[in-house]
Amino acid sequence: MRVLMFEGEAYCDSDRQDVLVRRTLDAIKKSGAALEASELSVDRGAAMFLVSGDFRAIRRLWSIVEATGLENAWQAFGARLDWQNFEMSR
Numbered sequence: 001m002r003v004l005m006f007e008g009e010a011y012c013d014s015d016r017q018d019v020l021v022r023r024t025l026d027a028i029k030k031s032g033a034a035l036e037a038s039e040l041s042v043d044r045g046a047a048m049f050l051v052s053g054d055f056r057a058i059r060r061l062w063s064i065v066e067a068t069g070l071e072n073a074w075q076a077f078g079a080r081l082d083w084q085n086f087e088m089s090r
Contacts, residue, residue, distance in 0.1 A: 001036060001050055001051065001052040001085070002050075002051050002052070002058055002083065002084070002085060003048060003049070003050055003051075003082070003083070003084055003085075004024070004048070004049040004050075004051060004061075004065075004081070004082075004083055005046060005047070005048045005049075005081070005082040005083075005084075006020075006024075006046065006047045006074045006079040006080070006081055006082075007045060007046040007079055007080055007082065008045060008046075008074075008077065008078040008079030008080065009045060009078050009079075010041075010043035010044065010045035013077075014044060016077060017040075017044060017047070017077065020047075020070070020073055020074055020077060021038075021040070021047055023068070023070055023073070024047070024049060024065075024070060025038070025049075027061060027064040027065055027068060027070055028049060028051055028061060030060075030064055031053070031057050031058075031060040031061035031063075031064050032053060032056075032057040032060060033051040033052065033053035033057040033058060033060070033061045034051065034052050034053055034057075035049065035050070035051055036050040036051060036052050037049075037050040038050070046079075047079070062083070
């Protein structure tokens with residue numbers, strides 16, 4: 001599984017953030033990756049998307065994120081992207 005995390009300012013523009021969340025969920029769906037979980041932090045300073053899928057689906061997701069300008073849109077919103085492997089701690 002992979003974690004796609006956008007972290008930025010707390011108490012941000014929730015309407016604009018909701019649009020970015022919807023765009024991210026659409027990108028995940030279009031890629032063929034499976035959304036395992038998603039969450040906004042209480043202060044809305046972070047959005048996390050836990051995705052799974054085969055290598056091709058994960059590559060398609062990243063391609064969609066780049067091609068649609070989604071990463072840039074999150075950055076313009078003031079959030080930085082963290083994309084990493086997800087590992088359960090014991």
